[in-house]
Amino acid sequence: MKAFAKSSLGWLCAGLALLVVYNVWHHPDFIKITLHDGHLYGVPVDIFTQGSRTMLLALGMTLVIATGGVDLSVGSVVAIAGAVCALLLNAGHGLVVTITAALGVGALAGVVNGVLVARLALQPIVATLILMVAGRGIAQLICDGQVIVIANRKFDFLANGFIAGIPVAPLLVAGLFLATNVFVRRTAAGLFVEAVGDNETASRFAGLAAARVKGLAYVFCGACAGLAGVLWAANIRAADANRAGENAELDAIFAVVVGGTALTGGRFSILGSFLGALLIQTLATTMYFRGVPPAVAPVPKALVIILVSLLQSEKVRHWAAGLGRSRKAAA
Amino acid sequence: MKPGARRGGRNLSLVVTAVIAVTLFGLASFFYEGFFSPRVAVNLLGDNAFLGIAAVGMTLVIFAGGIDLSVGAVVGFTSIFTATLVSGHGVHPALAWTLALILGAALGAGMGALIQVFRLPAFLITLAGMFLARGAGFWLNTESVAIAHPWYEALANFDLALGPVHLSATALLLLAVVVIGWGIGHHLRFGRTLLALGGSEQSALLMGLPVGPTKIAVYALNGACAALAGIVATLYTGSGNPSMGGGLELDAIAIVVMGGTLLAGGRGHVLGTLLGVFIFGTIQQGILFDGRLSSSWMRIVVGALLLAFILLQRALVRRR
Amino acid sequence: LPGRAAETKKPLKVGFAQTGAESDWRTANSESMKSEAAKRGVDFKFSDGQGKQENQIRAVRSFIAQGVDVILLSPLVETGWEPVLREAKKAKIPVILSDRSIQTSDDSLYVTFVGSDFYEEGRMAADWLGKFTGGKGNIVELQGTPGSAPANERRKSFGDALKKYPGLTIIDSQSGNFEMSGGKQVMEAFLKKHGRNFSIVYAHNDSMAHGAVQAIEEAGLKPGKDITIVCIDALRPAVQAVVDGKINCVVECNPLFGPVVFDTAAKILAGEKVPKKILNKDELIDATNAAKLLPTRKY
Amino acid sequence: MIDAPLLQLRGVTKRFLGVTALDGVDFAVRAGEIHALLGENGAGKSTLIKVLTGVYLADGGVLTLAGRPLHPASPKDAEQAGISTVYQEVNLIPALSVAENIALGRQPTKFGLIDWRAIRRHAREALARLEIDCDVNAELGSLSVALQQMVAIARALDLRAKLLVLDEPTASLDEKEVAELFKVMRRLRAEGMGVVFVTHFLDQVYAVSDRITVLRNGQLVGEFATAELPRLALVGKMLGREVKDEAGRTAAAPEGTGNPVTAPLLEARGLTRSGAIQPINLTLRRGEVTGLAGLLGSGRTETARLLFGIDAADAGEIHFKGARVEFGSPRDAVQLGLAFCSEDRKTEGIMPNLSVRENLIFALQAKRGAWRTLSRAEQGKLCDHYIAVLRIKTPDADTPIKNLSGGNQQKVLLARWLATQPELIILDEPTRGIDIGAKAEIEQLIAGLRADGLAVLLISSEIEEIVRNCTRVLVLRERRLAGEVPAAELTPERLMRMMAEAHA
Numbered sequence A: 001m002k003a004f005a006k007s008s009l010g011w012l013c014a015g016l017a018l019l020v021v022y023n024v025w026h027h028p029d030f031i032k033i034t035l036h037d038g039h040l041y042g043v044p045v046d047i048f049t050q051g052s053r054t055m056l057l058a059l060g061m062t063l064v065i066a067t068g069g070v071d072l073s074v075g076s077v078v079a080i081a082g083a084v085c086a087l088l089l090n091a092g093h094g095l096v097v098t099i100t101a102a103l104g105v106g107a108l109a110g111v112v113n114g115v116l117v118a119r120l121a122l123q124p125i126v127a128t129l130i131l132m133v134a135g136r137g138i139a140q141l142i143c144d145g146q147v148i149v150i151a152n153r154k155f156d157f158l159a160n161g162f163i164a165g166i167p168v169a170p171l172l173v174a175g176l177f178l179a180t181n182v183f184v185r186r187t188a189a190g191l192f193v194e195a196v197g198d199n200e201t202a203s204r205f206a207g208l209a210a211a212r213v214k215g216l217a218y219v220f221c222g223a224c225a226g227l228a229g230v231l232w233a234a235n236i237r238a239a240d241a242n243r244a245g246e247n248a249e250l251d252a253i254f255a256v257v258v259g260g261t262a263l264t265g266g267r268f269s270i271l272g273s274f275l276g277a278l279l280i281q282t283l284a285t286t287m288y289f290r291g292v293p294p295a296v297a298p299v300p301k302a303l304v305i306i307l308v309s310l311l312q313s314e315k316v317r318h319w320a321a322g323l324g325r326s327r328k329a330a331a
Numbered sequence B: 001m002k003p004g005a006r007r008g009g010r011n012l013s014l015v016v017t018a019v020i021a022v023t024l025f026g027l028a029s030f031f032y033e034g035f036f037s038p039r040v041a042v043n044l045l046g047d048n049a050f051l052g053i054a055a056v057g058m059t060l061v062i063f064a065g066g067i068d069l070s071v072g073a074v075v076g077f078t079s080i081f082t083a084t085l086v087s088g089h090g091v092h093p094a095l096a097w098t099l100a101l102i103l104g105a106a107l108g109a110g111m112g113a114l115i116q117v118f119r120l121p122a123f124l125i126t127l128a129g130m131f132l133a134r135g136a137g138f139w140l141n142t143e144s145v146a147i148a149h150p151w152y153e154a155l156a157n158f159d160l161a162l163g164p165v166h167l168s169a170t171a172l173l174l175l176a177v178v179v180i181g182w183g184i185g186h187h188l189r190f191g192r193t194l195l196a197l198g199g200s201e202q203s204a205l206l207m208g209l210p211v212g213p214t215k216i217a218v219y220a221l222n223g224a225c226a227a228l229a230g231i232v233a234t235l236y237t238g239s240g241n242p243s244m245g246g247g248l249e250l251d252a253i254a255i256v257v258m259g260g261t262l263l264a265g266g267r268g269h270v271l272g273t274l275l276g277v278f279i280f281g282t283i284q285q286g287i288l289f290d291g292r293l294s295s296s297w298m299r300i301v302v303g304a305l306l307l308a309f310i311l312l313q314r315a316l317v318r319r320r
Numbered sequence C: 001l002p003g004r005a006a007e008t009k010k011p012l013k014v015g016f017a018q019t020g021a022e023s024d025w026r027t028a029n030s031e032s033m034k035s036e037a038a039k040r041g042v043d044f045k046f047s048d049g050q051g052k053q054e055n056q057i058r059a060v061r062s063f064i065a066q067g068v069d070v071i072l073l074s075p076l077v078e079t080g081w082e083p084v085l086r087e088a089k090k091a092k093i094p095v096i097l098s099d100r101s102i103q104t105s106d107d108s109l110y111v112t113f114v115g116s117d118f119y120e121e122g123r124m125a126a127d128w129l130g131k132f133t134g135g136k137g138n139i140v141e142l143q144g145t146p147g148s149a150p151a152n153e154r155r156k157s158f159g160d161a162l163k164k165y166p167g168l169t170i171i172d173s174q175s176g177n178f179e180m181s182g183g184k185q186v187m188e189a190f191l192k193k194h195g196r197n198f199s200i201v202y203a204h205n206d207s208m209a210h211g212a213v214q215a216i217e218e219a220g221l222k223p224g225k226d227i228t229i230v231c232i233d234a235l236r237p238a239v240q241a242v243v244d245g246k247i248n249c250v251v252e253c254n255p256l257f258g259p260v261v262f263d264t265a266a267k268i269l270a271g272e273k274v275p276k277k278i279l280n281k282d283e284l285i286d287a288t289n290a291a292k293l294l295p296t297r298k299y
Numbered sequence D: 001m002i003d004a005p006l007l008q009l010r011g012v013t014k015r016f017l018g019v020t021a022l023d024g025v026d027f028a029v030r031a032g033e034i035h036a037l038l039g040e041n042g043a044g045k046s047t048l049i050k051v052l053t054g055v056y057l058a059d060g061g062v063l064t065l066a067g068r069p070l071h072p073a074s075p076k077d078a079e080q081a082g083i084s085t086v087y088q089e090v091n092l093i094p095a096l097s098v099a100e101n102i103a104l105g106r107q108p109t110k111f112g113l114i115d116w117r118a119i120r121r122h123a124r125e126a127l128a129r130l131e132i133d134c135d136v137n138a139e140l141g142s143l144s145v146a147l148q149q150m151v152a153i154a155r156a157l158d159l160r161a162k163l164l165v166l167d168e169p170t171a172s173l174d175e176k177e178v179a180e181l182f183k184v185m186r187r188l189r190a191e192g193m194g195v196v197f198v199t200h201f202l203d204q205v206y207a208v209s210d211r212i213t214v215l216r217n218g219q220l221v222g223e224f225a226t227a228e229l230p231r232l233a234l235v236g237k238m239l240g241r242e243v244k245d246e247a248g249r250t251a252a253a254p255e256g257t258g259n260p261v262t263a264p265l266l267e268a269r270g271l272t273r274s275g276a277i278q279p280i281n282l283t284l285r286r287g288e289v290t291g292l293a294g295l296l297g298s299g300r301t302e303t304a305r306l307l308f309g310i311d312a313a314d315a316g317e318i319h320f321k322g323a324r325v326e327f328g329s330p331r332d333a334v335q336l337g338l339a340f341c342s343e344d345r346k347t348e349g350i351m352p353n354l355s356v357r358e359n360l361i362f363a364l365q366a367k368r369g370a371w372r373t374l375s376r377a378e379q380g381k382l383c384d385h386y387i388a389v390l391r392i393k394t395p396d397a398d399t400p401i402k403n404l405s406g407g408n409q410q411k412v413l414l415a416r417w418l419a420t421q422p423e424l425i426i427l428d429e430p431t432r433g434i435d436i437g438a439k440a441e442i443e444q445l446i447a448g449l450r451a452d453g454l455a456v457l458l459i460s461s462e463i464e465e466i467v468r469n470c471t472r473v474l475v476l477r478e479r480r481l482a483g484e485v486p487a488a489e490l491t492p493e494r495l496m497r498m499m500a501e502a503h504a
């Protein structure tokens, strides 16, 4: 418990809790969950469902950032994957083929990024900026600039369906987070990623195929983006090549960094990224609930970012600890 | 870090970038009739003046190993701020500009202070700065506002003719900012401290360099640069628009990197950024002259050209 | 100026500075221009502004440098065009504004404006609501991207027109960024925040209305019955939704400008006089005429 | 006059999480003396220096410099107060030129603008004073660690200071450079400057220092006049126990002569890389410690990098166990059973934010791949073993390695490679920055490895170390093989003559 309080995750949770309390203060229904048509219904359910896409992007982004990179192309990959889904489903292909194809396309995008960053040693921001720009064009090309409505109702289930009353998308994402976490912590994969991010030269000299580790991180990130694209399309039952995933990369990076993974690479926290994404979605919902005029909505968002960052800053925690101690001394 | 003395590496990459820039311009001139004209060349400067000015500020921040995502939003804020003051409240442009520059620098300094004092990630803090500036701009006005003032008329009509070349006020400003940025980056202690900071912050600290003040100062300077870019945007359009400069930060970063500056900090050249602007502008101008690309193909072609350029630059610098 | 194209025996050269490709409406608009240009054998220079005014200004300046015969401009915002349009005027290139107009003290900077009357669109939506609901009900509004011209105009015109109907009030308004997923998200929040406290949704475009329909369905309500939905744009899927009874009314904002614009350009180059404003006839589509109109929809 | 202390520290205490690095230490340096600060790895020497120069804020104690209280809040303050420092790890900016690194922060200006010509001239002079010949326009990062160290020293000397602090400046230097440095130190002493000198080489202590302060486990053991403290007594004070013979000398000299010639384990033929090394042939055998000797920049590290697949060779081939091999990357080499302990621990060795445990098991884990994970228990066993054997001073195995003292970091890196149980280990300056006790242990370890049938390639700038440990020595000169010395003929004089021939 004490260790948790000391870790930055504890403070992230505190920030999140503060936000929820603030909402409940104004709208007691904010955390109300009811049973509705045999499934869960309520604001928290929406937050998890709508946040699941950002969470998924943040999951992939975590590993990329931990290797010291960044992937700006995820938003465009979302659009491409969505376009591919629409194309295949409307051509009468089944769900399995479609989802596999979307994942494959995402992974392929990851391969491109990985080659540029790991093999050709381009700076990650620039290397992935290329696909960010071009990828949107590719998606538009596939959709011919139109929003393509997806007729297949089974597809819709992925984003809006329920299993035993629990929404599918968050369930799926939670499962992936767990699986990834188990994978990176139980195998040495996590160690390799952290080592590459901490000191790439040293890890290479110690016999690690550093370029491969980096490349695979991008492939994983691309696949996550591909799956996020599937959810995106399933959520609105349509592929919107022009807008799907727009600015999603910023949200994902934000979630990861707030979650305690430094942009300089090294140590990463998958749980942190999850909480970070949750924070973003809660924040967005808060804006709707508080009726903040959309034009100025960025301002409170900025304030929350600064507040949460400060809470996580070691210096502030040091001060807080100092205050606590002096109060105890006074008592 | 490969052994083997690397000498003049910086200048080499600058020369390579320059060669590519000129080649690109040459190719476009060859393919597109009317491309090779003083007017097009000067448009490259004038059209990209505020992007270029923001990129120069960004170059200095990146020198120091930092990043500033707020510049685009600051451009938008400054633009509507100036327009609101001048058109809505009858404030003289000179005063409005001064206020805008002060605000920009203050925002920058504030972000710098948070980053330095509390050791917060620059990415997050400047992202917050971006939201703050964008929100503040929309709060002033959600719609664009025209600016009517004799100064603006005069500056819009200003035209320095050097033979066949006509330089606008904004193009001149860009050149001036590049020269000043170059002076700061390469001929002032401050600029060298920036590079040292970007190279290794810990070493810079141990070498007795004023790390904290320098870091805060560079964000403040960049904030002022972004505000200046916003002012130039009002000159360019004769109006203020709160959504101006959306996504400008990414363009600025791309330009800085195209100019041969290392994003991780510690290595780069301000003049390279001017070349970056030139290359960026040439690509865009080339696409405009072509005029056949649909929206989707345009994006794909821009991406492909960007990739080709970076790979070429890399191959040439590596070879030496 | 007249007969300029004929003199040089070159095909007519027209530059089009489009705002971007932010929606399918916009794509349809670009496509209409392009296909019309191809039909007439015009040397057509297309530029995608990617939602940035500076890109559009750059494009116009480039068109001037390229010496086009006519410049078409879909201004992203209302102001900020005077310097560049003055340059065009100096170069004696006529400018046609399409889709949106600009604010300027100098009307001679452009020859004519071709497009829809946004004010009319908002009014049509409000009047239809007034009739349909008997002038009573709470409205939630799904706004477009903050700061964008259509969002500003559709919000203002609708709000102004509602003044006639004191019983109709907008109780909440949030931005869905013109996106389907944005519209859905905001609608979900509205449903939870206001419960059944509202009965009307006004969406600034089709996409957000589609998103709202989904959110309403998922909340176990019937869009079009329990909650009345009005939106603007009227691309094919929205008209289909009206036929299906999920959306009650769409105000058409026709993207197919090509023929009118090029007719106008030809007239201008031939030296004919054209009116300063050429408005597209926009229609209102509801349950009464949707089924009839659906087959005629190209987009 | 001499006795008025220039610098005085009283009761200085510095605590880190879980470690008391300094515990009420007193320390005084007089003007015009060279004061050696000695102690084992992790004794607190570097910490003391960092407190002195404002890198760390002391938790307790008073500092005075030239009679005035000193409260340095940053290295800048210390510098302004007249303290000039060379830190243990090279702390310069690799991407900037040599000249600029020397001038940084105090560049001469003309009309407010930097006078680049003056900077270069000045740098040339500063390096000439140390008798270093190097291109001042070269990027610092392209130089060898030793040269970088010399640049750092040149920078420190360039400041007109009252007190010069040198934290293990000689760790990577060879004899010639050390001699130059000592000349300068003596001159500064004559000029009345105080010099603090940290080293693990006792010869050097006796060669230049006037006075010695010994630390042990963060506590002051005592201050002594060098002339009055015999070597053995000094070592006893450092280790905290009586020693019969100086620890550094205990390693038994290898009896290489009698070795039967085994089949070569690794053979390099005509290995070449332009600008790095001329065609070189070498053969490494099991049970042999092959030395690679040479002056600074003679190509020793470059050779090792080629053997380990870090750099690609232009020509030549490598045979391992009789089969031709191509090393495209260090990974290939590691998979075959090679190990390479780099000389540059900061940039090529440690992963600073990872724990001692993770750093230690890393090479082994990388060799096994991601799937065959070492269990927590296995990891713990390895760590406990090596922490004990190498006497690594760390609060626990989960401390980030950056919190360890330099010498202890070096030991962890050694352990990292030993844990892979290699067949051939290349040690590039393995004892850099390691205290005498540990050095003896490492030398014993090398002997043990040899006895176990490993092939060892040992690179060292310390000729004594080469002579003590090697069964055969290859001498490099100006990036080519100058000759080979068999064990029977191995003497320092012979080696030195071969290494320097061209200079003579």
Ligand SMILES: Nc1ncnc2c1ncn2[C@@H]1O[C@H](COP(=O)(O)OP(=O)(O)OP(=O)(O)O)[C@@H](O)[C@H]1O
Pocket (backbone or CB within 6 Å): D016, D017, D019, D020, D021, D039, D040, D041, D042, D043, D044, D045, D046, D047, D048, D088, D393, D394, D402, D403, D404, D405, D406, D407, D408, D433, D435
């Ligand atoms: N930043 C830090 N955080 C935590 N512990 C530290 C830190 N720096 C040093 N220590 C600890 O303080 C003790 C003294 O370290 P110091 O670097 O002063 O040793 P040293 O005498 O210089 O050793 P060496 O000869 O190996 O360089 C060591 O136990 C080390 O682990």
Ligand SMILES: Nc1ncnc2c1ncn2[C@@H]1O[C@H](COP(=O)(O)OP(=O)(O)OP(=O)(O)O)[C@@H](O)[C@H]1O
Pocket (backbone or CB within 6 Å): B003, B004, B005, D133, D134, D135, D142, D143, D144, D145, D146, D147, D172, D276, D294, D295, D296, D297, D298, D299, D300, D301, D302, D343, D461
């Ligand atoms: N006198 C010099 N002038 C310029 N560069 C030098 C000089 N000496 C060495 N270098 C640089 O240092 C690099 C490292 O050299 P090398 O690895 O051959 O040294 P070494 O023999 O291992 O010596 P050490 O490890 O003691 O530095 C060389 O590639 C070279 O670029």
Ligand SMILES: [Mg+2]
Pocket (backbone or CB within 6 Å): D045, D046, D047, D088, D167, D405, D406, D407
């Ligand atoms: Mg030390």
Ligand SMILES: [Mg+2]
Pocket (backbone or CB within 6 Å): D144, D300, D301, D302, D343, D428
């Ligand atoms: Mg070496």
